[in-house]
Amino acid sequence: MAAAAAEPPLLALTGVSAGYGDFQALFGISLTVVAGEAVGVIGPNGAGKTTLMRVISGLLAASGGEVALSGRALTQMPAHHIVAAGIAHVPENRRLFPRLTVEENLRMGAYIPEARRRLGDRLAWVYELFPRLRERRRQLAGTMSGGEQQMCAIGRALMSQPKVLLMDEPSAGLAPLAVEQVFELVRRIRTEGFTVLIVEQNVQQVLELVDRAYLLEAGHIRLSGPAAELRENDAIRHAYMGI
Amino acid sequence: MRAAFTPVRLAAAAALILLALLPLVASDYVLHIAIQILIWGSIYTAWSMMGRFGLTSFGHGAFLGTGAYAPALLWNYYGITPWLGIPAAMLLAMLLGVLIGYPSFRLRVVGHYFALVTLALSQVVLLSLIAAREITGGSLGMTLTVVHSWLALQFAEKRTYYGLALVLWLIALAAWRWIDTGIGRVALEAISEDETAAASIGIDIMREKLRVTMLSAALTALGGALLTQYIQYVNPEVVSGVAVSLQIVFAAIAGGMHTVLGPTVGALFTIVLNEGLRILFGTHFIGAANTIYGILLILFIIFMPQGIVGLIEGISARAIRGADATAGAPAARA
């Protein structure tokens, strides 16, 4: 387990367990994300990747362990306070509001008071990042293509200028070209200085994007390390990259 | 049948004998209450035949009103004896049940949509009764032409009414049991769980649902008819209004619609409560009884969706299991 830098982590999970009813999905997960990093979580279907995201953003209560942002414990907080604390979650399958326009979706991302005060600036900034969204600002979100929806979902999350951006399988259900574009977007976002924790099935692409990654299998962290190392790891190459 | 004289059967027989003998010792007032409990208990039991399988009707007032008015109209205007009028009313009610049921079941109109459709039906009946005020007396209601005889099915003493109410109640219980013990119950439960699966194993969904609906409608109408014969007065709002349709639903659920005696317990509980409050508050506080009743209903739904009887059963089942855990013997199912 290699440490990226000597800075204290921005986001730290310690021994987090969670599940649904009788079914336990996560067993004592520990991971860290340092400010400015891009960290990936890879693993097969059903490994608990989405559960992990939901615990961090507060949609699901952890049954054990701690989630801390800049040292401040988030574990008992409801989701709507965690957003205010600085974590934004781009959900699996985008989850846009289908019958709201693109602009209305973006506005919803700026619901918290701090973002609302700067709504005009934020909106302008997101439109600059994603000019296509400005073109389609009055279009109903549900009528856009998968790639455009993903763009909108990411833009919506960025409206709150989060300290940590969580992305749950951004490439899911997208055509290869759209997948490329999404990962390009994430690179752009990184250059803006955002810290990203990204959960992905597309192992090849994500390992080329992030600094470090964790391998999550059946609710346990099996491997972690710099992306370059994991790219060369035989087990991962066999199982997840078809080599 | 080996277990012909199980404790439960003996208890039931004893209770039945006691009930039959009640008129010998009870005052007119007690009989009056008992008659109400038996008749409404039958109506609630009839409703629960549909309700327990997910066919929640909010419009049983339609069937109640049909049974309450049809024989009365035939008697008042044509002198036709209720012995003919009541079966006619039951057939009419069954027809209404089919008219609303067949399209509903065919088109998979279920749940709260079914509730609203049946509510609409009861409104149709209610408003038709009021609209035909030349014949029915409209909102003012209609009194039965009083003739005390078996042919007119009207009596001077309560005893005979009590006997009829008892018979009605037993019929209702028997009908409930018939649905419960036959293939019908398995079929209906399968249907209420998953219609597609039920259809795939060959259960004729339409037939089962219609059967239960027709039976429920007919029995409700019968109850309504007996009510009219007893009270000798009928009023559209009382038998077909929104309030009475909801009252039927609540009492059946409060008493527990998954057991044969549940709805009757619901009737017992609500009528006794009502009377008790009426005695306590008199006419000074009209509405007090129903107000408390309303609160209790809300609390019931929130905390006890399985009903009073279901709750008691739950407690006693746990007690039995607890006793068996120490005794080490399998529980005997009553």
Add this chain to the structure above:
Amino acid sequence: MDIFLLEAVIEGILLGGVLALLALGLNLIFGVIDVVWIAYVELVMCGMYAVYWLYAYYGVPLAIAVVAAIVLVALLGLLVHLLIIEPVLGYAPINQLLATGGLLFFLQSFATLLFGTDFRNVGIHLAPLELGEIDVSKARLLAFAAALVGAGALYLFLTRSFLGTAIRAIAQDRDIMGLMGVNARRIYFTTSAIGGGLAGLAACLLVLQYDVHPFIGNSFGPITFMICVLGGLGNMIGGFIAAFIMSQIISIGGYYFSIEFSYVLAFLLFIVMIFVRPQGIFGR
């Protein structure tokens, strides 16, 4: 065209205004919270009593009585959500319907307890407006205008304000509202209060035209439901239009037959519509 028929058509349009307001409130609550308040018109009844007691009995100026009534019923809406709806949010829809049904029972009985079963009239009689040979009820006209204003205000609120957008959003995807920093519970409270406020407004309009008594809900309740379902449950625009369709049926039917019979027709139409197109004329 026959003058009286024309009058009936006009009265129908005016009646439709109030029915539309009722349907709006119900659809808002259902569309957002996904629970059917079968006791919604009982809230209207409460509002009507509020106006009656404040204005006709205590002599409070009408304008204040009206505002007070709207606020009171809005609060009542909030209370209903807190005490009755929230506990049963996860239950089967039929049980939710039963819980609000219990509320209906309670409100009607409580009103009987407090006020008795007498019919009470606020005593405001506006002379009819004469347009040529047609008499138009001023009260109905006022109700219609107020209903349009109310509907318009609601529309603007829902589309232009942040809170309004959040309310529309939560109807589309409740689960991720937390991710937007939205306290879903608070949105539900606000929606219930707005629904109550609309009921209060409807109450103020109805009290000009009708006597109030505890069971007045039975006259308006079922028809309001039918309108909502006809327009597509939760579809506010659909309900709005359906209200006018239904009110025309009632008004014109009442002209040719009796008023009860026109309602019978309306309900029969409803039953047929459910079978032919259960999601309503405008439902998705």
